[in-house]
Amino acid sequence: MKLVEKGLDLKGRNALFFYFSVTIAVVSMVWVIMLSIRIMMLSRTDPSVPGYYVTIAMVCIAVSLVSLHHFYRVFTDRKAYFKQIEISDGLVNFLEVTREGRREWQEKLRKFESISLRHYAYRGRDSWYIAIVHSDKTKSFPIFSPVEADREAPEDAKRQLLARMGSQFSQFGLVTSYEKKSENEEQS
DSSP states (O other): OEEEEETTOOOHHHHHHHHHHHHHHHHHHHHHHHHHHHHHHHHHHOTTSOTHHHHHHHHHHHHHHHHHHHHHHHHHHHHHOEEEEEEETTEEEEEEEETTEEEEEEEEGGGOOEEEEEEEEETTEEEEEEEEEOSSGGGOEEEEOOOGGGTTOOHHHHHHHHHHHHHHTGGGTOEEEEOOOOHHHHHO
């Protein structure tokens, strides 16, 4: 089993929409900076320009520069991100590359505790995933996450999927566990 995640792995229409949106955002921020500088220059030669225009122009320049810097950082972080998990021959090989560096480890599958189905809330919606769990939480990782249509799957279907995935790893002594939704989650 091989799981690969890339930070910016966009193709086709998604890539076109993403890069078009990025271009519009960056051009808009640069345009605001240029207009603000023009207003500041105009205020020196034209006394009819109110003084608060200069203050507004400086705020617009500062906000635009901070936004451009933040946008650049997020973009470079996502572009540099790469994660690969390979499970074969009873070994888990983990590789994660970020802008901060590279993290790599190898662990025998027998050292993991269980395969677990876990529920969580994301942006106000219930969801779930199946993970291989290790006593060292930094070595636990998801092996299955449902697509949008499967997030509302019935509990029976989730249990069957967990059992199928658990049977793939049963020879390594991994326990299969199902984490029930909490009472609060079930009532809402």
